[in-house]
Amino acid sequence: MNMKTRTALLTSLLMTSLTTSLQADVSGNIAVEGRYFSHNGLYPLQENSNVSISLQPEFRKRWDNDRKSFTFIPFYRWDNNDDERSHGDIRQLDTTIATGDWEYQAGISKVFWGVTESQHLVDIINQTDSVENIDGEDKLGQPMLRVSRIFDEGSIGLYVLPYFRERTFAGASGRLRTPLVVDTDNPRFESSDDERHIDYALRWNHTFDAVDLGLSYFDGTSREPELQQVGASLVPYYRQIQQVGLDLQYTSDSWLWKLEAIRRENADTGYNAAVGGFEYTFVGINDSSADLGAIAEYHTDSRDKLATSPFQNDIFLGARFTLNDAQSTELLAGTVFDLDSNSKTLRIEASRRIGDDIKINFEAQAVTDTDATDDPLLHSLRADDFVQLEFQRFF
Amino acid sequence: MKIKKIILATCLGLMASVAHAETSQEKGLRIAKEADARDNGFKDLTADMKMILKNRAGKTSTRNIRIKTLEVNGDGDKSMSLFDSPADVKGTTMLTYTHGLKADDQWLYLPALRRVKRINSRNKSGPFMGSEFAFEDLGSQEVEKYTYNFLREEPCGSGWTCNVVERKPAYQYSGYSRQVVWSDTKEHRLVKVDFYDRKNAKLKTLVSSGYKQYIGHYWRPATMNMQNHLTGKSTTLTWSNYKFRNGLTSRDFNKNSLQRR
Incomplete structure (x- = not known):
């Protein structure tokens, strides 16, 4: 039996026993996704159209007024072109117990920190599942132990992360990839404990009236690898880092003012990065029930051109259109302008519910005016403009 | 005898002037305060709400929401709406x-990203989940949110008598100029x-x-x-x-406990 068959068998066994023994609440979704790339790929083996199917069942058990919970969310995606994108993961398999001022969590889970829309700088607990989508919002399940002390206006939480998850990367036949393929089978680690290095994180958050403030600290294996060229491929190298993060939001009637800032250090060097801006909402435009949000965010990174993210001196301008109708129709469109290289990235996301159980998600992305030396990351995506349509059936 | 008569007359006069002193605005406010006091001391409440949306053609869609x-x-209530459907x-x-x-x-908790977002409440007049209920219709009805004007008393079905009170939102960004409220005189049930x-x-x-009536005191529809x-x-x-x-x-x-879901 290969690894995939074993995982599938184990998962189905676990599911059946869970549903029967726990009488858990079962839900989830199955989705068919079609992607069409408008240009031919830059590399051989790449196709212009892609079909993919994903399945995510969710098992939940809640008791004692939701103070105790058990959750199991496995995930699997099958992709017709890219073997690296055909992958499975346990998104969540954990239990949470809250008693009075304390909350305990153990298992595989997902944690989100941050406030801004166009980049998630402070968010660091979970590894990015980058084959899912290049927006960085899909995450792999992270094994963790958490203890939190709850206060009236906030909380403080300590995380122990005993096992590291490697980032996923597109394979040779996948689109949206680096010119050289990332060899995910031979990762390198700075720590001699490899992926078994125990990471720690601490987060405090507090609400001061209209202000929500979060301060966080992380010490452990960087979720973002350095890609080192070895022969004809890239090998991910995971360093040990320390990161201090701040996230801040001021909320008023129509304005949201947001700031995320980090200081990250490894044994050799360090850098600062920040993203900040606002979202202004026009409520009930033209006497309808629709809302229109205008978003502007500025990105900076002290590494300038050496930055490993495309956001070193960029402005994001976006519009969020919410119809507030029975079908929950939404549209988010945005452009990132690189103020150094003049490259532009355009992205549109829209969704609408059909009936009670089906959701249609639309996505499109285009990259223009990229430069090989100024913006190598974006430049490698110059031929990968795409439109994507996904049908999700919920159960 | 004469003194008795004078005292009685004075008393009656006083009572009349007290009754007269209550304007329709004062009476409206008094009723609102009484209704608020009637519901005091419930401590906490959980309930299941099924929301059925019906369009003009009669087509329906359903949402299931748990409310805590x-x-x-000394302040408005805290509440949590937990959505179970649409899926x-x-x-x-x-x-x-x-x-x-x-x-x-x-704050809004989005389970797909496990993200807690602080949202602005400017959108009071917007529809809740695409329904005919606006956010302001479902929120906790604090006395100071309105100014009141008592209109009349009239029968309002099932043998009840209702106070009819007009109230005007005193808070910002309401979608309404005014509301006319029928509530029964005995138990202040909103009809x-x-x-x-x-x-x-x-x-x-x-x-x-x-x-x-629940736990021998609180009325809920x-x-x-x-x-x-x-x-x-x-x-x-x-x-x-x-x-x-x-x-x-x-x-x-x-906001931390939002992530327990």
Whole structure:
């Protein structure tokens, strides 16, 4: 039996026993996704159209007024072109117990920190599942132990992360990839404990009236690898880092003012990065029930051109259109302008519910005016403009 | 004898002048305060709400939402709305700290990203989940949120007599110029509300029915029907599983506790 068959068998066994023994609440979704790339790929083996199917069942058990919970969310995606994108993961398999001022969590889970829309700088607990989508919002399940002390206006939480998850990367036949393929089978680690290095994180958050403030600290294996060229491929190298993060939001009637800032250090060097801006909402435009949000965010990174993210001196301008109708129709469109290289990235996301159980998600992305030396990351995506349509059936 | 008569006359005069001193505004406010006091001391409440949206053609769609409310002394209540359906929003949770005239504090939990977002509550007049209920219709009804004017007393079905009170939102960004509220004189149960839009046209009517008394004191309706007169659409809320005093605390209404779902 290969690894995939074993995982599938184990998962189905676990599911059946869970549903029967726990009488858990079962839900989830199955989705068919079609992607069409408008240009031919830059590399051989790449196709212009892609079909993919994903399945995510969710098992939940809640008791004692939701103070105790058990959750199991496995995930699997099958992709017709890219073997690296055909992958499975346990998104969540954990239990949470809250008693009075304390909350305990153990298992595989997902944690989100941050406030801004166009980049998630402070968010660091979970590894990015980058084959899912290049927006960085899909995450792999992270094994963790958490203890939190709850206060009236906030909380403080300590995380122990005993096992590291490697980032996923597109394979040779996948689109949206680096010119050289990332060899995910031979990762390198700075720590001699490899992926078994125990990471720690601490987060405090507090609400001061209209202000929500979060301060966080992380010490452990960087979720973002350095890609080192070895022969004809890239090998991910995971360093040990320390990161201090701040996230801040001021909320008023129509304005949201947001700031995320980090200081990250490894044994050799360090850098600062920040993203900040606002979202202004026009409520009930033209006497309808629709809302229109205008978003502007500025990105900076002290590494300038050496930055490993495309956001070193960029402005994001976006519009969020919410119809507030029975079908929950939404549209988010945005452009990132690189103020150094003049490259532009355009992205549109829209969704609408059909009936009670089906959701249609639309996505499109285009990259223009990229430069090989100024913006190598974006430049490698110059031929990968795409439109994507996904049908999700919920159960 | 003469002295007795004088005292009696003075007393009657005083009573008349006291009764006369209460203007219709004062009477409206007094009724609102009485209704508020009638509901004091419930501590916390959980309930299941089924929301049935019906469009003009009669096509329906359903949402299932669990509601948890914590009574807060000296401020508006804290509440949590937990969405169970439609399936694509299952797990989405909204936490609201209601205040009197000050804007409410509101957080939204999005389960797909496990992200807690603080949202602005400017959108009071916007529809809740695409329904005919606006956010302001479902929020905690604090006394200071309105100014009041008592209109009349009249029979209002099932042998009840109702106070009819007009109230005008005193908070910012309401979608209404005024509301006319029918509540029964005995137990202050809300029977009917007419909502008038900013142009003073009758926009919606809410009718609550199937009242039952819980833990020997608190009255809650089984059904609330909101009819939109402009669009012909309606939304019916069916309430079940009312449970009072579950021992919930402020720790269960913390933005951290949103992620327990």
